[in-house]
Amino acid sequence: MATNLVLEKVSRGFGQLTAVNNIDLHVQPGEFLALLGPSGCGKTTMLRLIAGFLSPDSGRILCDGEDITKLPPYRRKLGVVFQNYALFPHMTVLENVGYGLKVAGVPRVEATSRARAALARVGLTTQDDRFPAQLSGGQQQRVALARALVIEPRLLLLDEPLSALDKSLREEMQVELRQLQQRLGITTIFVTHDQEEALTLSDRVAVMRAGRIEQLGTPREVYDTPVNSFVATFLGTTNLLDGTVAAVADGVASVRIANAEFPFPAASFRPGQAVQVTLRPENVSLASSGSGIAGTISDVLFQGHRLIVLFEAEAGGEWRAFCPPNSGPWHKGEPVWMGWTEGAAAIISKGDDDA
Amino acid sequence: MRRNWLAWAWLGLPILYFCLLFAVPLIDLLRMGFSKPLPQRITGGDFSLDNFVEIFTNPLYRDTLWVTIRIGATVALATLLLGYPLALFLARTQSRAKGFLLFLTLSPIFISVVVRAYGWIVLLSNKGLVNSALMQLGLITRPVRLIFNETGIVIATTHVLLPFMVLAIMGSLQSLDIALEDAAASLGARRWQVLRDVVIPLSLPGVAAGVMLVFILGVSSFVTPILLGGQVVLTMPVLALQQFTTAFNWAFGSAITLFLLAAVLGITIAYDRLLQGRLARGAA
Ligand SMILES: Nc1ncnc2c1ncn2[C@@H]1O[C@H](COP(=O)(O)OP(=O)(O)OP(=O)(O)O)[C@@H](O)[C@H]1O
Ligand SMILES: [Mg+2]
Numbered sequence: 001m002a003t004n005l006v007l008e009k010v011s012r013g014f015g016q017l018t019a020v021n022n023i024d025l026h027v028q029p030g031e032f033l034a035l036l037g038p039s040g041c042g043k044t045t046m047l048r049l050i051a052g053f054l055s056p057d058s059g060r061i062l063c064d065g066e067d068i069t070k071l072p073p074y075r076r077k078l079g080v081v082f083q084n085y086a087l088f089p090h091m092t093v094l095e096n097v098g099y100g101l102k103v104a105g106v107p108r109v110e111a112t113s114r115a116r117a118a119l120a121r122v123g124l125t126t127q128d129d130r131f132p133a134q135l136s137g138g139q140q141q142r143v144a145l146a147r148a149l150v151i152e153p154r155l156l157l158l159d160e161p162l163s164a165l166d167k168s169l170r171e172e173m174q175v176e177l178r179q180l181q182q183r184l185g186i187t188t189i190f191v192t193h194d195q196e197e198a199l200t201l202s203d204r205v206a207v208m209r210a211g212r213i214e215q216l217g218t219p220r221e222v223y224d225t226p227v228n229s230f231v232a233t234f235l236g237t238t239n240l241l242d243g244t245v246a247a248v249a250d251g252v253a254s255v256r257i258a259n260a261e262f263p264f265p266a267a268s269f270r271p272g273q274a275v276q277v278t279l280r281p282e283n284v285s286l287a288s289s290g291s292g293i294a295g296t297i298s299d300v301l302f303q304g305h306r307l308i309v310l311f312e313a314e315a316g317g318e319w320r321a322f323c324p325p326n327s328g329p330w331h332k333g334e335p336v337w338m339g340w341t342e343g344a345a346a347i348i349s350k351g352d353d354d355a
Numbered sequence: 356m357r358r359n360w361l362a363w364a365w366l367g368l369p370i371l372y373f374c375l376l377f378a379v380p381l382i383d384l385l386r387m388g389f390s391k392p393l394p395q396r397i398t399g400g401d402f403s404l405d406n407f408v409e410i411f412t413n414p415l416y417r418d419t420l421w422v423t424i425r426i427g428a429t430v431a432l433a434t435l436l437l438g439y440p441l442a443l444f445l446a447r448t449q450s451r452a453k454g455f456l457l458f459l460t461l462s463p464i465f466i467s468v469v470v471r472a473y474g475w476i477v478l479l480s481n482k483g484l485v486n487s488a489l490m491q492l493g494l495i496t497r498p499v500r501l502i503f504n505e506t507g508i509v510i511a512t513t514h515v516l517l518p519f520m521v522l523a524i525m526g527s528l529q530s531l532d533i534a535l536e537d538a539a540a541s542l543g544a545r546r547w548q549v550l551r552d553v554v555i556p557l558s559l560p561g562v563a564a565g566v567m568l569v570f571i572l573g574v575s576s577f578v579t580p581i582l583l584g585g586q587v588v589l590t591m592p593v594l595a596l597q598q599f600t601t602a603f604n605w606a607f608g609s610a611i612t613l614f615l616l617a618a619v620l621g622i623t624i625a626y627d628r629l630l631q632g633r634l635a636r637g638a639a
Contacts, residue, residue, distance in 0.1 A: 053537045073540040080541040086534035090556050099552070100542035151542060 002029035002187045003064050003154040005050065010059030012049055019045040020056070021211035027155075027189060032181050034198035035191045037208030038234065043191040044083075046208075047157050050189065052076050063154060079148030079186075081158045085140045087132035093119070093143050094128040100151035118150040119143070122180070138169050145177075149184070156181070156188040162197065174201055195235045199223060207231050223280075225346045232278035232348065239284070239319040241277040241345075245269045255347065258293040258315035260339075264347045276348045283344035284321035286311065286330070292339030300330050311338050387609035399606030406610030416594070416611070420618060423590040426508055427574035431520075431566045433513040438520035438565065443554070445521065446528035461518045468515065472582035475511040476502055479583075503585035511579045516572055520565040527561025528554070563630050571619055591615040 005027040012020040019042045027033050035043045048054040050061060052073035061069045068076055087096050094115055101111035119125060122142040132140055141161060148156060161177075162170045178201050181188050192198050198205050199219040206216045207230075215227045226232035229240055243257035245266075253266030255275060262277075269275065286297075286309060295313040302325065309321045309330050319338070323330070330336070388406060390399030410416045445457055463471060478484045479501035486498040501507050531554065539549045577592035584593065591611060598608030 048537075051537070051541055053540070073537070074543050074545050076541070077543070078541060080538065082534045082538060084532070084534065086532060086538040088535060088538075088553060099539070099544070103539075103542065103544040103548050103552075147538075147542065 002185050004029045005155060005187060005189075006060075006062040007046075007050075008060040008062070010046075010049060010056045010061060012045055012054060012056045018211050020049060022059070023211075023213060025206065025213065025216070027187055028203075030185045030187055031204065032178070032188045032190065032202045034202035034205045035189060035208060036195060036198040036205050036234075037193065039193060041208045042211040043193070043208060044159055045211075047080075047159050047189065047191055050155070051078055051080050051157055077151065077154050079151060079153030079156045081141075081144045081148050081156070081161045083160045083163065085132070085144040085161075087140055087143055087147070089132055092129050092131060093124070093135070096132065096143055097147045097150055100147065104151070115146070115150055118146040121149065122146045123176070137165050138173065141165065141173060145180075149186075153186070156186050158188065158190045160191055160193070163192070163194070170197075177201065199235070207234060209234075226278055226348065228348050229276060229278065232346075237281055237320070239279045239281060240348075241279060241317070241319070243275055243277055245271050245273045245275060247271055253347070258295075258313045258317065260291065260293050262339075262345070263342065264345075266347065269347075277345050278348055279319070279340055279345040281308070281320045281322040283340050284311075284319070285339050285341065286321055286323065286336045287339070288334070288336055290337050290339075292337035294335070294337055297330050297332055297334045297336055299332055300328075311336065313338070384609045384612060387606050388613040389610075390606050392604050392606040397603045397605045399609075406607050407614070409607070410610060410614055415589075416614075419589045419591055419594055420615075422505070422588065423574050423592075423615070424618075424622075426505060426512065426580070426590060427570045429505075429509050430512045430516060430573040431570040433509065434517050434520035434569050435562065435566060437513070438517055439524055439562070441517075442521045442524035442528055442561075446525050460521050463515055464518050468578045469582070471515060472511055472579050475507065475514070475583060479507055479510065502583055503587050505584075505588055507583040508580050508588060508590075511583045512573055512576060515576070515579060516569045519568050519572065523565030523568060524558060524561045527558045527564075531557050563626075567623060567626060571623065574619055575615065591618075 005025075007023050007025040010020060010023045010025075011018065021042075023046065035046060037043055045054065049056050052068070052071060056069065059069075060067055063076070088099065091099065094112065097118055098111045098115035101114060102108075106114070116125075116128070119128070119142075122145050124139060124142045124146065127135060127139060127143075132143065135143065141164075144161070158177075162173050165173060174197060190198075190201060199222075202219060204217060205219055205222050206213045207222055208214065209230055215222050215231045222231060223235050226235065226238075232238045232240065241257045243255040243262075245253050246256045246261055247254045248266060248269055248271055251265060253264045253269045254261050255264055255277065257277060264277075293313050293315070295311050297309055298312040298318065299310040301308040301310075305325065307323045307325055307327065307330070309323055309328075310318060311321060312318050321338070387399050389402055389404065391401055391403035391405055393400045441460060445453065445460065448456070450456070476483075480486070481498040481500070483501075485501060486495075489495045490498070501510070535553050535557070536549050539553045540546075544552065574590070575592055577590070577596050580588060580590045580593050581596070584590070586593070592615065595608045595611040595615070598604045598611060602608075
């Protein structure tokens, strides 16, 4: 049975800076959770706190209900894969992978066969006697993964394990990593600053900023209904449209943006309130006639798999739309109307965000 | 063109420096060493191997060489045993006193070697602090002889050379990725296992450099051996110095110096060869 992990009001500072600020987090058994955020937001610090390399200033960390806050790292039994892999340069591949078993006192013959099995599991079988410096980045990555998995850890912690790989290898490893995690059913926390990677791999994404979790949800939730403009802009490109609540009735807020009004499901908005709407470029629909926000096309960029159409509203504001390459044809200077299918844009109330 | 001229000047200055301060004295030393010692000319006469024949046939010089190497090796070992924990502590401590502790460690370098030697004589003499303390504690009944013998030389030289060992080891410890230690710990290794399996093996290049450096400095030092050996313990540099300053036989003094130089060079090269094979793995 996979392990669950709970962080209760965990904080950790470095001098004046609070790197991890009062974090509450429940990671479900078998879950693949991504910690996503810009550089310096505290992702690594959080992972180090969980692994026990750092101790929190306050708060508790629980693993299957057991308080591990004060447990030294060597007794936590967590598998950690480091950003630069941290393979032991003076040990062979097999010695690296077998190290966790050696210090646990597993007899040598058994340790060797288990290390070989772990290497086979990550698809690396022919490099046993090589040293890490003689391996490619992808191979080193696999060794690091095998080394972490061989001790049958309760959790797998990965700190940007793929960031050093080139794009095609990274995509290949993403799929492999996900499949391996699913096969083992091991609870996994994955740190990344690559939003696409986080969305692709994980069951849930925790979007972090400045030591706090801004939003925690499934990839769809954080992508489609971001809680603030930080989350909206961090997860891919988006258009932020300024609007005002014109009327609220029957749980539907009518929001005026430029010269048009759009309905949004709304819980707690007042008429007259200024709001921001996030609209993904791929959800924008452009029409040469009809309703919506009136404006003109200021440029069309061809990207191969799509077109980027830049739209300038009559009432002010420039936004972008991603269209299929064979749509349109759109021409620079052409008058168009911009809109979206209901539910494709989400309201972010202004003021809950200081970005 | 101008640039070219400047580049040559940059290159020329060190070459000039090297020639004047290193090559010329060395050539002179070679000439004197391989010359016939003459009572009337302290720089020696015509080319001859007499000096070296004397060194190799007279057992006094073989014994002196042995004493010198023994002192150098003991000092290297002592500085290693004392210096490694110190370097480890200094490289890893988060303490605000780190700068001060480092300064304390390096302080022997800033004090004149003569002052330090006399300081040790005071501490180690028969009525000195060390002997009094040991007698007070009842550990000994009569003072132990700690100066004017090899023990005194080893103690004082260890003090003098400890900073070099600490710096050499610290260098390799500080370039060691902390993540490696974290990785070992996450795999279940206790602190001593991390030390045994990761930290020590990966700091061996620094250890090797430190041992070599201290050994060379140890066998070639003469102020400390003269003062703490009280001219009773003879080491090669002391012997050479005596030839230059009291026996006025520069030719033989040069030969002793060359012999020591060759011996140290030989040992260093052998040591380097021996280690290279082993360290290549760790350094890869
Ligand atoms: N040992 C430390 N001492 C002082 N400050 C630290 C230490 N470790 C981290 N910090 C600071 O804490 C903040 C969070 O660092 P952390 O490494 O957790 O960021 P991160 O989200 O992993 O960033 P990146 O994506 O660049 O790896 C940063 O401002 C960093 O400078
Ligand atoms: Mg990081």
